[in-house]
Amino acid sequence: MSIQHLEQWSDAQFAEAEEQPYYLPITDEVQIFETAFKEQLPVMLKGPTGVGKTRFVRAMAHRLGRPLITVACHDDLTASDLLGRFLIRDNDTVWMDGPLTHAVRNGAICYLDEIVEARKDTTVVIHPLTDDRRRLRLEKTGEVLIAPPEFQLVISYNPGYQSLMKNLKPSTRQRFVAIDFDFPPPDEELEIICHESGVDRETGKLLVRLGELIRNLSDSGLDEPASTRLLVYAATLIRSGISPRRACELAIAAPITDDATVQQAVSDVVTTIFAE
Amino acid sequence: MVRDWFRKLSPTRIRQQKQPETPVVSVPFADVESTLALYVKALSRDRLKVMSSSLARQGAYSDGRTVFVPPEIEMFDDPTQARLFYRVASAWKVMQVASGTLDLERVPDPTEDRDRFLYYEVLTGEWVDRTLVEVWPGLARNITLMRQDALERRSHNGKNGHSNLEPLIQSLLRLPLNRQPGSEELQKIASEHPQRNGELRDMLVATRDMLHADEPGQCLTLATEFSSGTGNLDDTVPDAVHFRGRIRPDLLKPPEIHIEDIKADPKTGSSRNRRPPPRNEPMQIESNQPLPRQNRNRKSPTGGRQSLQISLADREPARTFHSVPLTEEEKKGAYVYHEWDYLRQMYLPEWCALRTRRPKSGSTDKVEQILRQHSALIRHLKQQFEALRPERLRMTRQLDGDEIDLGAYVDSRADQMAGLSPSDKLYSHVQEKERNIALACLIDLSGSTGAWIDDDPRNDQVIEVTRRGIVFLCEALTVLDDRHAVYGFSGSTRKHAEFSIVKEFDESYGETVKGRINGLSPSAYTRMGPAIRHAVHNLTMQPARVRILMLLSDGRPNDFDGYGGRYGIEDTRKALIEARQSGVSTFALTIDGEARDYMPYTFGIGHYMVIEDTPALATKLSDVYRRLTVQ
Numbered sequence: 001m002s003i004q005h006l007e008q009w010s011d012a013q014f015a016e017a018e019e020q021p022y023y024l025p026i027t028d029e030v031q032i033f034e035t036a037f038k039e040q041l042p043v044m045l046k047g048p049t050g051v052g053k054t055r056f057v058r059a060m061a062h063r064l065g066r067p068l069i070t071v072a073c074h075d076d077l078t079a080s081d082l083l084g085r086f087l088i089r090d091n092d093t094v095w096m097d098g099p100l101t102h103a104v105r106n107g108a109i110c111y112l113d114e115i116v117e118a119r120k121d122t123t124v125v126i127h128p129l130t131d132d133r134r135r136l137r138l139e140k141t142g143e144v145l146i147a148p149p150e151f152q153l154v155i156s157y158n159p160g161y162q163s164l165m166k167n168l169k170p171s172t173r174q175r176f177v178a179i180d181f182d183f184p185p186p187d188e189e190l191e192i193i194c195h196e197s198g199v200d201r202e203t204g205k206l207l208v209r210l211g212e213l214i215r216n217l218s219d220s221g222l223d224e225p226a227s228t229r230l231l232v233y234a235a236t237l238i239r240s241g242i243s244p245r246r247a248c249e250l251a252i253a254a255p256i257t258d259d260a261t262v263q264q265a266v267s268d269v270v271t272t273i274f275a276e
Numbered sequence: 277m278v279r280d281w282f283r284k285l286s287p288t289r290i291r292q293q294k295q296p297e298t299p300v301v302s303v304p305f306a307d308v309e310s311t312l313a314l315y316v317k318a319l320s321r322d323r324l325k326v327m328s329s330s331l332a333r334q335g336a337y338s339d340g341r342t343v344f345v346p347p348e349i350e351m352f353d354d355p356t357q358a359r360l361f362y363r364v365a366s367a368w369k370v371m372q373v374a375s376g377t378l379d380l381e382r383v384p385d386p387t388e389d390r391d392r393f394l395y396y397e398v399l400t401g402e403w404v405d406r407t408l409v410e411v412w413p414g415l416a417r418n419i420t421l422m423r424q425d426a427l428e429r430r431s432h433n434g435k436n437g438h439s440n441l442e443p444l445i446q447s448l449l450r451l452p453l454n455r456q457p458g459s460e461e462l463q464k465i466a467s468e469h470p471q472r473n474g475e476l477r478d479m480l481v482a483t484r485d486m487l488h489a490d491e492p493g494q495c496l497t498l499a500t501e502f503s504s505g506t507g508n509l510d511d512t513v514p515d516a517v518h519f520r521g522r523i524r525p526d527l528l529k530p531p532e533i534h535i536e537d538i539k540a541d542p543k544t545g546s547s548r549n550r551r552p553p554p555r556n557e558p559m560q561i562e563s564n565q566p567l568p569r570q571n572r573n574r575k576s577p578t579g580g581r582q583s584l585q586i587s588l589a590d591r592e593p594a595r596t597f598h599s600v601p602l603t604e605e606e607k608k609g610a611y612v613y614h615e616w617d618y619l620r621q622m623y624l625p626e627w628c629a630l631r632t633r634r635p636k637s638g639s640t641d642k643v644e645q646i647l648r649q650h651s652a653l654i655r656h657l658k659q660q661f662e663a664l665r666p667e668r669l670r671m672t673r674q675l676d677g678d679e680i681d682l683g684a685y686v687d688s689r690a691d692q693m694a695g696l697s698p699s700d701k702l703y704s705h706v707q708e709k710e711r712n713i714a715l716a717c718l719i720d721l722s723g724s725t726g727a728w729i730d731d732d733p734r735n736d737q738v739i740e741v742t743r744r745g746i747v748f749l750c751e752a753l754t755v756l757d758d759r760h761a762v763y764g765f766s767g768s769t770r771k772h773a774e775f776s777i778v779k780e781f782d783e784s785y786g787e788t789v790k791g792r793i794n795g796l797s798p799s800a801y802t803r804m805g806p807a808i809r810h811a812v813h814n815l816t817m818q819p820a821r822v823r824i825l826m827l828l829s830d831g832r833p834n835d836f837d838g839y840g841g842r843y844g845i846e847d848t849r850k851a852l853i854e855a856r857q858s859g860v861s862t863f864a865l866t867i868d869g870e871a872r873d874y875m876p877y878t879f880g881i882g883h884y885m886v887i888e889d890t891p892a893l894a895t896k897l898s899d900v901y902r903r904l905t906v907q
Binding site: 085092140213220222261265269 | 318650
């Protein structure tokens with residue numbers, strides 16, 4: 001039986017890495033990623049939402065000159081969704097590579113975003129790829145793919161959700177070099193906000209201060225503290241002419257919580273930084 | 277005494293009214309408490325709390341750990357204004373503490389030099405206004421309005437006119453906030469005051485650099501200068517500038533570090549390092565010999581030391597006890613439990629007498645306060661617990677079911693056409709999971725839970741954190757049908773193990789239970805064995821599929837009659853093994869910093885958690901339960 005492959009991955013998928021994405025290194029993460037890439041070690045990015053994990057991978061893919069394939073994991077993601085499946089076409093079937101298989105074949109960086117969202121039986125398919133075997137077995141086609149040196153597996157993981165159900169199995173997590181991400185220090189966060197939104201430094205400074213204050217509430221009824229991304233959104237609204245106070249309400253206070261009391265407290269903090 | 281000096285201030289100062297004929301509304305603290313608690317937490321980086329205090333009717337104050345605001349604001353005709361006042365006054369206090377103006381070594385002692393203190397209060401007040409506006413510019417407008425309001429009220433209040441400090445206060449309040457006034461402007465403002473004189477002008481000009489100084493040191497220098505350079509201030513103490521409140525040096529407490537603590541562990545004084553007080557030396561489980569014990573820093577409920585009892589308790593087991601069984605009298609009305617003697621490797625039959633009691637239910641004010649201060653967090657926990665509710669789940673790719681799984685069918689068909697063996701998991705069906713869980717929460721109520729966190733009396737006592745934890749857990753559990761009980765344990769000697777029933781399985785979480793939670797107080801010792809055995813006994817009577825025992829403790833097992841050291845640990849371990857054998861899962865939370873030495877051995881790896889940050893215990897309790905029971 002010959003297996004017909006479907007050429008479903010267009011160049012558009014690789015276009016992501018064409019322009020150098022902006023990323024401000026905080027510590028040695030760039031160097032570590034490069035080393036891991038060179039040594040063919042898989043990488044795990046840990047940290048809360050909106051601190052730049054995805055941006056970092058994009059920037060690294062560009063820097064290393066590799067295509068990047070991103071999979072947003074969800075709880076219905078099956079092994080076939082990653083590896084590939086036969087599709088029926090006319091009276092025939094064609095094999096379609098899943099994103100992971102495609103990345104292995106083409107020596108791309110495969111980024112499994114929010115890996116904990118995927119079912120546990122799905123995540124085990126990556127195991128043989130993450131140790132020194134670096135191979136991927138496709139049961140359905142009978143192929144065994146050996147990953148080329150340029151192939152790199154990256155997963156991201158948000159330990160903040162802290163649910164027993166949504167936790168990585170130790171057998172999975174211990175296959176990765178972990179890079180911790182946290183909110184950038186004030187100076188760097190200011191730099192990022194100003195660069196991303198084009199807002200002036202004075203406003204940027206106030207936003208950084210606001211972010212710090214709101215983050216103090218993270219264990220008082222907030223799922224996730226105000227991320228750098230939210231601060232950038234607020235800054236963008238401010239730069240486009242929306243009043244700072246309103247912008248923060250829209251981009252920070254409302255999105256981070258549905259709880260009226262917390263929202264009121266966050267609004268009060270906003271008015272402490274930006275006048276009514 | 278300093279306190280006497282403050283008692284002279286009249287208690288109703290904050291009720292200054294602009295025009296007596298305008299009706300004012302009263303806004304109670306309880307109305308704003310839950311938002312204000314979060315607000316203060318955010319601004320202070322979780323270093324300060326906010327509470328109401330009748331003492332604060334003379335003006336909000338802080339002891340360096342808590343901001344105290346008046347129980348109600350009765351100054352404005354518009355409730356929004358009153359709420360804003362609460363907010364501004366709290367933010368102001370946070371800045372006052374954060375900027376170092378309340379540092380003990382800086383605040384002058386009013387009993388030593390009253391004038392110097394009063395000048396300091398006025399000058400730092402002015403300085404904090406400016407620092408605050410610089411750091412939190414959003415409040416600039418409100419602070420300006422508050423200053424104007426304060427000024428108006430003061431000029432209407434005849435009494436303040438009697439103080440010769442008043443011209444300085446009012447002139448400073450007239451200064452613009454947004455820029456540094458020049459000398460000429462300062463002179464002009466001084467000359468505008470009806471009691472203008474050369475002295476006022478000189479003082480005002482002298483404040484020029486201080487107003488925009490980086491730190492409050494200049495305020496003190498200037499206060500010293502003013503109090504020594506000018507004539508004495510008269511006896512009238514001017515009212516507080518309302519939104520600034522007062523400095524209360526009599527209520528500012530230094531961290532209470534005992535000399536023994538310093539000797540035992542030099543790090544104890546650090547407030548950032550929230551570790552429980554130092555305890556025993558690490559124990560070595562391998563050793564077969566009784567371990568030498570050191571004095572334990574046990575404390576009475578009021579935080580004082582019970583050194584005499586401790587030294588007795590810390591002796592190794594007196595072996596002579598072991599041959600004496602309980603008398604009939606001692607067993608009367610008690611549950612009798614055996615105990616494990618690791619030295620003899622045998623059970624001592626009918627060894628402990630445990631008596632249950634229901635703590636008296638009384639006022640629920642502490643519980644109500646917890647509910648108000650943490651309302652948002654409790655709602656959040658409830659939401660998290662709601663996610664645990666059994667939900668209808670459609671399982672795809674099943675061998676059997678009520679519907680065909682189309683996706684699975686198409687995949688299978690494609691596989692078949694490609695010459696592979698097709699999967700026969702082609703159905704989906706709806707699964708409904710049942711929780712069927714019983715939980716017993718067992719709380720250490722021994723005397724040591726009366727200790728202040730970090731030994732600093734401005735912090736909470738451990739028991740308060742525990743109380744908060746129980747309230748959070750009980751509140752969160754209201755959204756689930758899990759059967760649960762809350763028990764406390766304490767007691768001294770094997771003859772008097774005490775088991776407090778805070779909430780029995782069949783009791784509902786209502787006023788009575790809240791009253792009992794409210795009344796929980798520390799006493800005596802930590803004999804864990806019998807308490808665990810009794811809780812397990814109650815648990816196994818519950819009709820449930822999963823039975824969980826959660827234990828909350830602040831130290832290793834310890835009792836008056838030699839239930840310490842390795843003996844206590846071995847018996848506790850045995851009790852937990854018995855629990856597991858009867859189908860009860862166990863999990864322990866402890867705040868004992870040295871617990872890592874004995875916890876893995878006693879509770880088993882994965883069955884305990886050491887909490888370094890004691891206040892976090894409150895939420896961890898619910899968190900752990902949620903994690904244990906998620907399906």
